[in-house]
Amino acid sequence: MVKTTYLILIWGKFLNKLEFFYNNGYTILENIFSDFECEEIVKIANDLKTQEDYVPIMNIHNSSDKILKFMSNEKILEFIEDVFKGDARGLQTEYFFMPPGTKGFSPHQDNTYVKAEGNTFVSAWIALTDVSKENGGLMIWPETHKEENLESRQNESVPSKNQDPNARKMSLIIPEKYESISPNISKGSVLIIHSWLAHASNDNKSKENRNALLCTYIKKGANFRSGNYAKRQSFNLM
């Protein structure tokens, strides 16, 4: 009986997260990875880094089975497959070192680029260090996913050192009624982002790297745009 009550409580907690996600366009899955696991991923990325600068590594899962396994985490997949109501496959990864002074991404919606239909595409942004507004944490505009495809305008100044070359080219035009928040996310926790949620990142004003791994998922069989820079490809998870 105690066991059944416990299971119902856990189930209820999980259902609430899903409901929260549908209403707000995001949710945070707390403490999914240990400090040790996060540090292992940071070390893999640092060892894979070949160039002098800290430009993010696109599709880092292609160079490391550990990262593929990391993104195949059972709790993340369980949540995402509940959103999809079907099987998930990997789509893209990007590793961010974000050293001190790096400028953040401009506001955008991931699905502007991926062009997936309905609930068939979701992003999971994994904090590998404790993140806040101060050190480049994400800025999100809750409920903007309900607007679906918003317009963007071209930014005037584009270049930014140690950043994805597309990170600051365009800025989403977000209706004034939405307010942004910059949630603190602890190392090893995961921000699940709806395909149409408006988000950006703060500049890193701290003295340390802001390490994070973006993992994106597509529902099995769903269509998507591959993209010239991201070169998305649906792949099997572990």
Ligand SMILES: O=C(O)CCC(=O)C(=O)O
């Ligand atoms: O990690 C970041 O600073 C932003 C990542 C992001 O928003 C994205 O890749 O869509």
